[in-house]
Structure formats: C-alpha cells, structure tokens
Amino acid sequence: MVATENWVFLVYQLPREPSTPRISVWRKLKRMGVAQLGDGLVALPYDASTKERLEWVAHQVTESGGEATIWITTPTVRGFGRSLARRLADERAAEYREIIEHVEAGRTEEPRERVRALRRLRAEYRRIERRDHFPPPEKGAAQGALERLAATLEPETIV
Numbered sequence: 001m002v003a004t005e006n007w008v009f010l011v012y013q014l015p016r017e018p019s020t021p022r023i024s025v026w027r028k029l030k031r032m033g034v035a036q037l038g039d040g041l042v043a044l045p046y047d048a049s050t051k052e053r054l055e056w057v058a059h060q061v062t063e064s065g066g067e068a069t070i071w072i073t074t075p076t077v078r079g080f081g082r083s084l085a086r087r088l089a090d091e092r093a094a095e096y097r098e099i100i101e102h103v104e105a106g107r108t109e110e111p112r113e114r115v116r117a118l119r120r121l122r123a124e125y126r127r128i129e130r131r132d133h134f135p136p137p138e139k140g141a142a143q144g145a146l147e148r149l150a151a152t153l154e155p156e157t158i159v
Contacts, residue, residue: 014066021064033131096138
C-alpha cells in the first residue's frame with residue numbers, strides 16, 4: 001500500500017433540523033469511503049476526482065443551509081498519512097472479507113441461487129472498489145472467490 005502525502009479534507013456543519021440533509025450527506029460520504037476524523041471532518045487521499053466529489057458534497061451542505069469548506073493538506077505529524085491510509089485499507093479489507101464469506105456460504109446453493117448471489121456480490125464488490133483508495137490484499141482474494149463461484153455455473157446462466 002502506497003500512502004499519499006496530500007489529503008483533501010471536508011469540514012462541514014449542518015443544522016440539526018431537518019435531519020434529511022444530514023443523513024443524505026452522511027450516506028454520500030460513506031459511499032465515497034471517507035475517513036471520519038471528527039464530527040464534521042472527513043478526509044480522502046487527494047486527487048482531482050476526490051477533490052471534486054467532496055466539493056459536490058460541500059455544495060450540497062451549503063445548499064441545505066450549512067457551512068462547508070475544502071482543504072488540501074499535507075499532514076505535519078510524521079506517519080499520520082500512512083496511519084490514515086492503513087485505516088482506510090483495513091475498512092475495505094473487512095468489506096472484501098465479507099464478500100469472501102458470502103461466496104463460500106453460497107457455493108452449496110442451487111444454481112439459480114448461486115447466480116443471484118454472484119450478481120449481488122459482484123455489484124457489492126464494485127461498490128467497495130469505488131471507495132477503495134488503498135487496495136488491500138483481500139481485494140484480489142475477493143475477486144478470486146467471485147471467479148471461482150462463477151466457474152461453478154454454466155456460462156449462459158451468468159449473464
């Protein structure tokens with residue numbers, strides 16, 4: 001895992017009521033795979049894409065009556081970036097392990113159920129992959145497990 005030196009931080013605050021905008025922002029941030037550093041403070045490794053995605057969330061926050069700002073920063077505390085990257089990788093690793101567990105559990109199902117499970121697990125794998133900024137070894141293991149499950153099915157049933 002290669003850690004990044006630069007991070008993009010979103011600092012935001014939303015009114016307590018109504019709660020719908022807060023929930024919407026939280027869900028978007030969760031789908032992005034942010035590191036939650038504190039209440040209203042999240043981080044992603046810096047690149048043009050992560051900056052743009054957090055800018056969109058910041059816009060949503062301000063449109064909902066809140067305050068938001070984006071910071072691009074290099075941590076001055078030695079090892080903080082590596083620690084943050086490790087934390088994000090560990091979170092994704094746990095999600096990939098869940099896929100592997102579900103694949104193993106589904107291997108004994110009837111073909112029709114295995115097809116459904118394969119489709120569902122592939123979709124989940126893609127969702128995890130979109131928020132996987134520091135791919136752990138479990139990513140390859142999950143991909144291999146999905147391939148092995150697919151190999152147990154007739155090709156025409158997988159489509």
